[in-house]
Amino acid sequence: MMRLLLNKQVNTPKNFYISGFLPEFKNEVIIDGAYYFSENNALHVSGSLRTEISVCCDRCLKSFTSVLQTTFEEEFMSKDLAKTYYAYDNEGIDLDGIMYEILQSAMPEKFLCSESCKGLCDQCGIDLNKSICQCDTREINPKFEMLRSLLLED
Template sequence: MKIELKKLNALQHAVLPFSEVIDLKDEKMYGRNPFQSPVYVEGEVSNESGVLRLKGSIRTVYSTECARCLKPLDIPLEAEADMILSDDPEAEEEDDLFVLTGDSVDPADVLVPALILQVQMTYLCKEDCKGLCPHCGADRNVTECDCESRQIDPRFAALRALLDNDKGN
């Protein structure tokens, strides 16, 4: 949804509210498409004594999996933004400044990056998740496996054999 700013520039202290549902199903992150739920965007664009400002919020569900046991997770995500809109192409990039490329603004262009910044690299199903056994793949939260708990890296097997020989002598 594009918001035309010409009307807003003409009126001092004018406010244009916006509310929409956007689709981010094709947005890729870490090789996946995690935004399969609707994305809700709402807020307002205002003219405050000649300064255009966009205030808004965005919320959705981020679909991922536990970093240890690979259990599917749905994480509620939410972000807010309060940005000054500038049409000066020479303006410096700042945290609270959005440079316009025309006479309109799409609130999603401002709010989606704020949402993506809320995404963490990894998520856990629970803080004490035991993960998967690296040898048999069993979920250690559900069952205990019979794999030896102290596996030796095969690259060090020759060293282990030397240590075993020294103990035997």
């Protein structure tokens, strides 16, 4: 569990560093941030998150480790006043749930092993980063498909 212990006397940002594990992520999650209380007793927490995740390339299906890093800025209310799921108590705040949501929203749409990844051949499935296939990759306009069948009869 990743828990931030609070000093309620903090009106100016107080730095903190937490490392731990979230159940959904196998590798260590590192939080480097700061917190302070505003006049209305709202807890303001900001900082950066970093972890490594094991993923498969969306083009070639190769497994690799990707660094997931993002910044965040959140505001929490006391459990007495809060109507939301994430709130702090007199001792601190559990960060597991909100950090999981922040990391999930920071995930890219596609994971690529490299920007120049060529992927797999859509006809034979060979990894185009390692070899060149002999498949006919010319695209034929569907309007001329009948003509193509005439060429293949020869």
